[in-house]
Amino acid sequence: MMDYVDLVFLIMGISALSSVLFTFLTVKTKDLMYAVVFSSVQSVAYALIYFLLLAPDIVLVYVAVSVGIYPLIVILLVKKVGRYEVVT
Amino acid sequence: MDIELIKFMFMLTTISLYFNVAISLYGVVSKTNLVKKLIALTIFQDTVNMFTILIGYKLWRPGLLLQPPVLTDLSPTSETLREFVERSVDPLPQAFVLTAVVIGLAVTLFLTTIILHVSYHFKTVNVDEIGRSKRVYIHEEAV
Amino acid sequence: MLRDLVFASLLVIIILALTYLTYSGGLGDLPPRDVRVIASNYLNLTYNQGITWLWAASPEAVTAIVWDYRGLDTLFETVVFYGAILAALTLFRSVSKVPEFVSSAGLSLVVKRVTAIVTLAILAVAASTALHGHLTPGGGFQGGAIASVAPLLLLVVFGKQFFIERRISYSKLLTIRNASLALLGFTSVALLILGFLTGFQAYIFQNQAKTVSTLSYPPYLLDVPLGGSLFFFNLFEFLAVASGFTLVFTILLSRDETLRKELEGEELGY
Numbered sequence: 001m002m003d004y005v006d007l008v009f010l011i012m013g014i015s016a017l018s019s020v021l022f023t024f025l026t027v028k029t030k031d032l033m034y035a036v037v038f039s040s041v042q043s044v045a046y047a048l049i050y051f052l053l054l055a056p057d058i059v060l061v062y063v064a065v066s067v068g069i070y071p072l073i074v075i076l077l078v079k080k081v082g083r084y085e086v087v088t
Numbered sequence: 089m090d091i092e093l094i095k096f097m098f099m100l101t102t103i104s105l106y107f108n109v110a111i112s113l114y115g116v117v118s119k120t121n122l123v124k125k126l127i128a129l130t131i132f133q134d135t136v137n138m139f140t141i142l143i144g145y146k147l148w149r150p151g152l153l154l155q156p157p158v159l160t161d162l163s164p165t166s167e168t169l170r171e172f173v174e175r176s177v178d179p180l181p182q183a184f185v186l187t188a189v190v191i192g193l194a195v196t197l198f199l200t201t202i203i204l205h206v207s208y209h210f211k212t213v214n215v216d217e218i219g220r221s222k223r224v225y226i227h228e229e230a231v
Numbered sequence: 232m233l234r235d236l237v238f239a240s241l242l243v244i245i246i247l248a249l250t251y252l253t254y255s256g257g258l259g260d261l262p263p264r265d266v267r268v269i270a271s272n273y274l275n276l277t278y279n280q281g282i283t284w285l286w287a288a289s290p291e292a293v294t295a296i297v298w299d300y301r302g303l304d305t306l307f308e309t310v311v312f313y314g315a316i317l318a319a320l321t322l323f324r325s326v327s328k329v330p331e332f333v334s335s336a337g338l339s340l341v342v343k344r345v346t347a348i349v350t351l352a353i354l355a356v357a358a359s360t361a362l363h364g365h366l367t368p369g370g371g372f373q374g375g376a377i378a379s380v381a382p383l384l385l386l387v388v389f390g391k392q393f394f395i396e397r398r399i400s401y402s403k404l405l406t407i408r409n410a411s412l413a414l415l416g417f418t419s420v421a422l423l424i425l426g427f428l429t430g431f432q433a434y435i436f437q438n439q440a441k442t443v444s445t446l447s448y449p450p451y452l453l454d455v456p457l458g459g460s461l462f463f464f465n466l467f468e469f470l471a472v473a474s475g476f477t478l479v480f481t482i483l484l485s486r487d488e489t490l491r492k493e494l495e496g497e498e499l500g501y
Contacts, residue, residue, distance in 0.1 A: 095261065098262050102261065106253075110242040114238065114242055118238060145263075157293055158290060169275060180270055180273065186373075187304075190372045194475070194476075197479045197483075198319040205494070208490070208494050
């Protein structure tokens with residue numbers, strides 16, 4: 001019989017696995033705009049893990065910083081320096 | 089609740105974070121684009137913060153309901169306090185990570201301005217090309 | 232590409248070794264059975280009305296640790312924050328003096344109205360997070376980070392013209408930031424100065440009365456816990472973080488031509 005504590009830990013494990021997937025995609029892709037989006041999806045997975053680890057203080061600051069400010073700033077930077085990573 | 093499942097999932101989370109550290113370090117070291125390095129560096133930073141939070145967690149046991157380190161009773165008796173101490177997770181790592189996230193953002197903004205300067209100066213953000221152009225410049229100086 | 236291959240294989244070996252060690256119990260029980268002794272001491276003392284010479288008068292243990300038990304750590308981390316923002320501003324120091332004559336219309340009317348409503352909501356949430364930091368999860372750092380999303384949205388949607396028309400200038404933001412950081416420092420030594428003037432003994436970063444020094448910030452406002460100095464620290468940190476980030480955003484969101492002016496004359500020796 002599964003109760004909600006098992007569910008909490010199942011969601012934690014699944015978020016951790018998906019964060020590995022999105023980190024891999026972030027590092028692999030050549031399009032920097034996609035890299036920013038993948039990295040913010042990975043941040044959402046981390047925010048979920050922080051919430052499940054009973055750290056509401058960290059969630060409040062982490063969501064604002066990693067999902068709100070980082071992507072906007074890095075998209076701005078990408079717009080100024082060029083979108084594609086040049087392979088040499 | 090199933091203690092074995094809980095332990096397995098917690099270990100899975102820890103090992104996934106090892107993989108995240110490895111992938112993001114690879115991105116920092118071997119990618120040539122500075123913006124890509126910056127993105128990988130922020131992932132690395134978040135993962136290290138996550139390790140710190142994982143230290144402060146404790147095991148769910150039957151009959152024990154965990155709670156965040158916030159006391160909800162404003163006139164606590166000694167009984168309430170004992171229950172709070174028994175149920176709450178460790179607040180110390182949370183206090184460290186809290187400041188680290190905001191200061192990490194400030195340092196990242198500083199790195200962003202440096203990358204902007206580099207891109208205006210060298211017209212590229214590829215570290216290999218920057219190194220090559222500097223080598224040519226030094227060669228010309230020597231001649 | 233041999234270098235990358237060697238590095239990648241080295242990382243794989245390290246990860247496999249760490250995974251094996253963790254799986255065979257190298258880190259002890261995961262998760263641990265109980266928290267450390269120091270953590271249970273903090274949890275026990277933070278709002279213990281029986282031991283008022285060691286309490287922090289705040290039911291929120293994280294804020295109590297951040298600004299009372301380990302307040303000096305946080306003060307020096309605030310100094311690091313100050314330095315990082317200052318360094319970012321110094322790299323584009325001439326941009327602040329260049330007025331932008333080109334006015335941008337911003338995005339469409341629908342987006343503008345929606346953003347106006349959302350901005351008000353963001354500011355309200357940020358203020359409540361910061362000012363209730365000693366009662367509920369939150370505090371100065373969280374409130375400041377949430378509040379600095381609002382000017383970023385305004386800069387993107389309304390354009391930099393919006394800030395200039397409303398007289399929110401660079402120097403005013405800089406003044407707010409420096410004043411709140413100075414007040415932050417003053418709050419940490421206020422009781423010490425009061426002790427010098429009145430002849431009592433007090434410590435740096437003292438919040439509540441101790442056994443040898445009876446000076447204290449007020450623990451209650453009417454019948455609500457105030458947390459003594461925690462409330463003031465949260466308020467000033469909120470202002471410092473929000474205005475510091477807003478400063479960097481106004482610089483970074485300038486037009487490309489304005490930012491390039493910073494590099495003028497570099498070929499003559501920079």
